[in-house]
Amino acid sequence: MTSTTIDDAPFIEPSTRERRNYLNDEYGVLSWLLTKDHKRIALLYLFSVTTFFIVGGFIAFLMRLELLTPEGDMFTSDTYNKLFTLHGIVMIFFFLIPAIPAIIGNFILPIMLGAKDLAFPKLNLLSWYVYMIGGTFGVIVIITGGVDTGWTFYTPFSTQYSNTKVFATTLGAFITGFSSILTGLNFLVTIHRMRAPGLSWFRLPLFVWSIYATSVVIMLATPVLAITLVLLMVERVLQVGIFDPALGGDPVLYQHMFWFYSHPAVYIMILPGMAVISECVAAFTRKKIFGYKFVAFSSLAIAFLGFLVWAHHMFVAGMSVYSAMIFSFLTMLVAVPSAIKVFNWTATMFKASVSWQTPMLYVMGFIGLFTIGGVTGLFLGALGVDVHVHDSYFVVAHFHYIMVGGTIMAYMAGIHYWWPKITGRMYPEWWGRLSAMLVFVGFNLTFFPQFLVGYVGMPRRYHAYAPEFQVLNVLSTAGATVLAVGYLLPMIYLAWSVKFGRIAGANPWGAAGLEWATTSPPPKENFHETPVVTWDAYDYPAFLKAMKETQNV
């Protein structure tokens, strides 16, 4: 289906692969390690982030194995504490937060804007090195004995009682935070100052709006985590009582400061996912996104409201009923912009001829699973229900529906969608669809039973459980196995396609967007001539007409 009118345009000849592009412009290890090209930095991130994903996924698999049986027969409870802590830290700080912005955003954002690079290329490279230094601390912690505080580092356990590598872990998280701050800053300045002539704000692809909102949250929330972790490290080193009630401190204050970052961090993880979904929905329905401005502003609304709801993580941690009610109400408000997005994507698909390529399968997975995750988020935001199910597997299932069913689905969609642009080759479509189906089935089999088992009272963070929960746990572990296959397959066939995949051409999807107006893979400076944008986002007829007229934007 992809070979439609646009493939006839003269700017996508198969001889593309002979041309100079960012991959064959320079050779050698140093040309990668010292590169200032945003596309190469994106690939550096791709390799390092994928490595952490494999590590975090392997730890998850160990936990699912332990939970096959009610007895704690595989790991001691101490080891199990370390496993779920490391799984959380690796997946959140080293995979989910950088995944879409630092890989897909880094690669695509400047091209979408018609820019030659991000505003600060050296800073971009620096942020990768900062990420790697933070990641090194993470690896050192894993090798030298782990950490057992949970990814939230709650005090006073983390400061006074835990004998594990709390300091090194928090230092790693602190350093990695600066990496995302630098990336966010770079994106913001680039979106403000580097847009191509004619590319006004309301002509921007929705990807850019969503990444903009993400960057604002990164810039304003991450420093609060940084200072919180500084205080935690000060307390741990000096043994003073900043957060220790025995020494005059207030542990609930730690939780407030931690969640002031970590709730917005949920939106740092999901907003880029929504960014990818908007692009894919437009490309595979060949339509303008329904209610463009609503979708654009809903990203900003989510970013704004995200800062007002942090205390819903602390309903049972000791706060007045009145403030809990206010936070509960504000939490409900977040559902409004989120629902706007879901409804507008579905409205876009209504009566469209949708083509079911792999990215679109992932998109459908995202929309369904994100909706379930979002609605169960409302259950948890409702004060009474939260008191009932807090600290149970219901919570675990809820945030995995958002993080895995949402963000990772979108990430997979984005990687497949832009793979031809990144490598110049198509991935094998049949295998892509197979893995998308495996991920969807495996995901639901893993996490839906956790809603049920959590609702009837299985608490999270234990390595042993009551025998009556076993059936659902076995289902969950079986699902995790399917999910693992679903994630391993793309790693294999995507690597295969780099060498053996079909040559993609500039615009294999027939999509409308500046990134499809340049060659695949793009030249080092992205465009041979700075493009002039005369069309609105997703305006297919105008985009194709402009392509034909200029033959090269």
Next chain:
Amino acid sequence: MSDATLSHSAEHAAEPHGHGHHHPFLQHHFEDMGQQHEASTLGMWFFVAQEILFFGGIFAAYFIYREMYPAAWAAGSKLQHWQIGAANTIVLIGSSLTMALAVWGAQQAKRMFTAWMLILTLVLGGIFVGVKGYEYAEHIHHGQFPGAMFAYTHADNPQLTRGIELFMTFYFTMTGLHALHMVIGAGLLLYFIKRTFRGDFGPEYYSPIEIMGLYWHFVDIVWIFLFPLLYLV
């Protein structure tokens, strides 16, 4: 790099109002010096916004404990020599003035004037950090450093001691983070002094000095808040 520059020049030649020459410090991905200047300035403003949230977190914690332990906080601030703090504040404001003059000098292409103003800024900043170090040494000497070394007991009301230790923890963390920002600023100043002597800056290219100034003024403003909160009230 050379390829990119070439294609860039070609574009410029094609533009109707393109400039005939390229400034040596124009990076290849910017269209002109104006765009580059705007991008760097905006970048520093965003960075300052990020810093406000960073310091904002610890200020918020400070205020919450101040509400919880008002008496200990009052006693704690009495341990500070406000005269030294006030003198240091004047030194720092002076350094902000010389920094601002340096930016003006760079815009006016006054190379030696800019260099000397930057050196003066560095010297004043150094005095500030030196005085801070003297204050730290005094506190440590009197057993007022929190943690294992803490040996101070409030004479009139020993019950306040725990709260005073908490106050001193905030004192050292907040002023320590501020001093760290000063030291980073000093490193940047050294680099820009070298570049000023080399003659890098002029009316067309002074953004590095300007954003250095933004950073330096921001660090000063943090101190303007720290001084009354830790020394006076």
